[in-house]
Amino acid sequence: MSHDTTRDVPAAGVSETGNQRPVPFRGGGFVHRSLGPVAPIVFLVILAIWELGSRSGFISAIALPAPSEAFGALVDLFQTGMLWKHLGASLYRLIVGWTLGSLLGIAVGLFIGLFSLARAGLLPLVSALFPVPKIALLPLFIIWFGIGEGSKVATILFGTFFPTVIATYGGVDNVDRNLIRMGQSFGLSWLSIVRKIIVPGAMPAILSGFRISASIAIVLLVAAEMIGAEFGVGAYILMAGALFALDQLIAGVALLSVIGLIIAWLIGKLEKRLLSWRT
Amino acid sequence: MQLLLRNITHHYGGRTVLDDISLTVDDGEIVCIVGPSGCGKSTLLRIAGGLEKPDQGQALLSGPAPEGSLNPLTYIFQDFALLPWRSVEGNVSLVLEDHGIAAAERKAIIADVLARTNLSDFAKALPRQLSGGMKQRVAIARALAVKPAIMLMDEPLSALDSQTRELLMDDLVALWTRERFSACYVTHNLNEAVRLGSRIIVLSRRPGRIRDVVEIDMPLAERADRLAELEPLQRRVWEIMREEAREADREISDVA
Numbered sequence A: 001m002s003h004d005t006t007r008d009v010p011a012a013g014v015s016e017t018g019n020q021r022p023v024p025f026r027g028g029g030f031v032h033r034s035l036g037p038v039a040p041i042v043f044l045v046i047l048a049i050w051e052l053g054s055r056s057g058f059i060s061a062i063a064l065p066a067p068s069e070a071f072g073a074l075v076d077l078f079q080t081g082m083l084w085k086h087l088g089a090s091l092y093r094l095i096v097g098w099t100l101g102s103l104l105g106i107a108v109g110l111f112i113g114l115f116s117l118a119r120a121g122l123l124p125l126v127s128a129l130f131p132v133p134k135i136a137l138l139p140l141f142i143i144w145f146g147i148g149e150g151s152k153v154a155t156i157l158f159g160t161f162f163p164t165v166i167a168t169y170g171g172v173d174n175v176d177r178n179l180i181r182m183g184q185s186f187g188l189s190w191l192s193i194v195r196k197i198i199v200p201g202a203m204p205a206i207l208s209g210f211r212i213s214a215s216i217a218i219v220l221l222v223a224a225e226m227i228g229a230e231f232g233v234g235a236y237i238l239m240a241g242a243l244f245a246l247d248q249l250i251a252g253v254a255l256l257s258v259i260g261l262i263i264a265w266l267i268g269k270l271e272k273r274l275l276s277w278r279t
Numbered sequence B: 001m002q003l004l005l006r007n008i009t010h011h012y013g014g015r016t017v018l019d020d021i022s023l024t025v026d027d028g029e030i031v032c033i034v035g036p037s038g039c040g041k042s043t044l045l046r047i048a049g050g051l052e053k054p055d056q057g058q059a060l061l062s063g064p065a066p067e068g069s070l071n072p073l074t075y076i077f078q079d080f081a082l083l084p085w086r087s088v089e090g091n092v093s094l095v096l097e098d099h100g101i102a103a104a105e106r107k108a109i110i111a112d113v114l115a116r117t118n119l120s121d122f123a124k125a126l127p128r129q130l131s132g133g134m135k136q137r138v139a140i141a142r143a144l145a146v147k148p149a150i151m152l153m154d155e156p157l158s159a160l161d162s163q164t165r166e167l168l169m170d171d172l173v174a175l176w177t178r179e180r181f182s183a184c185y186v187t188h189n190l191n192e193a194v195r196l197g198s199r200i201i202v203l204s205r206r207p208g209r210i211r212d213v214v215e216i217d218m219p220l221a222e223r224a225d226r227l228a229e230l231e232p233l234q235r236r237v238w239e240i241m242r243e244e245a246r247e248a249d250r251e252i253s254d255v256a
């Protein structure tokens, strides 16, 4: 019977053999779908396991406080009103340092990308200074910019400056030469070519540079607040560490993570807006 | 306006690419340039458009640019060269923005050239949403917006499939019949050359020299219907090209 049904199918010149099977599927993958709830679920599961471990005594309270204790410390911070003081001081340093560092970095990166002389003169300098740990230069920054906000902002500024330079000039180098030639062939001015062709073309690289420099800025925030900071999330963490108040330490670290998450989310939004033209 | 190339010779790192090329593109004339791969056609076109300086010889313009021409020598590129972050109208707008044209007038020009290339419905589309043929039509619209006197076209249809190429060729013929632009048209495709060229210049293998010039007097608009008469011409050009290719082949085996 099955023989008869297959006969009915008008197959073009297919010789029939009994053994038919589907072509094995080998496509798919390498494409990202947005899976909304996955991230919060991962977070909650880890927190739940951690909490359970602490409650059951599997994780010793001396080694790691329970998430609920850290949360308690956070609530404390909120109720005393210190949360906003610490957050405000840190966000101010982050925003000022990162903004100035990024703007300077983009400017210098464009120079290196556009002018041979700047490339010859500045690129070795950037390569030489990028790997220097900015934390090691903290005493210098304090002498140069004072013990107050200046040295803290400067640390973050220098830390974000170099990766931005490198991302920007790499982006400029990657702009399709043919588009630039097109601009020249239509007689666009030099400034128009830079503004309308080179900068938008380098934007994907600049934005992925932002992701890296924002994380570096948060890392350096704690370092910058090590010395002479009364307020700030970094200062709070260091104080808690010195007192071995582990619940406060974890609460402070969680605050930094939240800042990191929010920044990543903001940059993601920015990418969606500025790079919607990408395939 | 006339474009004159006088004794153009050009080298890249000691290797001669173009050797003493002279040619003229007259008003309202489409000159096709064919030749084996690597013989310097694109280089010649870059020199003609002032994007590169020849080692010897000159590229000259004679006669006044037509009234209102913003960019007398205008390119059309093989890979379209559209800005992927600008919409169709944004891409056309790009080449008008540097000329101090009032926004309203600019809008009018954009609407006009998009209508002439049947793209009005796609004004807001991004290049990635368009097929290859439509992208090239956007590039043609962009070129029309600056009222060119002479179009420099480097294999404008090579990236397209043969049906789209056929359609765009008809569009170009219709456009030429209306506006009588002059063009220097580089191509690999001899069919394009005999359909569009009033003159076909055949270059030799590298170093590029003018190997032969074939004149075709048949009016452009009639050519689609009289393909059979063009066939012998196409064959003749093909024979010359084949000889060149064969000799180039032999040369390489001599070196080895």
Ligand SMILES: Nc1ncnc2c1ncn2[C@@H]1O[C@H](COP(=O)(O)OP(=O)(O)OP(=O)(O)O)[C@@H](O)[C@H]1O
Residues within 6 Å of the ligand: B012, B013, B017, B035, B036, B037, B038, B039, B040, B041, B042, B043, B044, B206
């Ligand atoms: N900027 C450059 N620097 C060095 N050599 C180049 C450069 N541009 C082109 N050449 C060389 O010059 C020769 C001619 O190149 P060109 O692109 O003009 O040839 P073409 O006739 O347009 O070739 P095709 O038909 O493949 O497009 C080639 O051998 C190429 O390698």
Ligand SMILES: [Mg+2]
Residues within 6 Å of the ligand: B041, B042, B043, B154
């Ligand atoms: Mg070429």
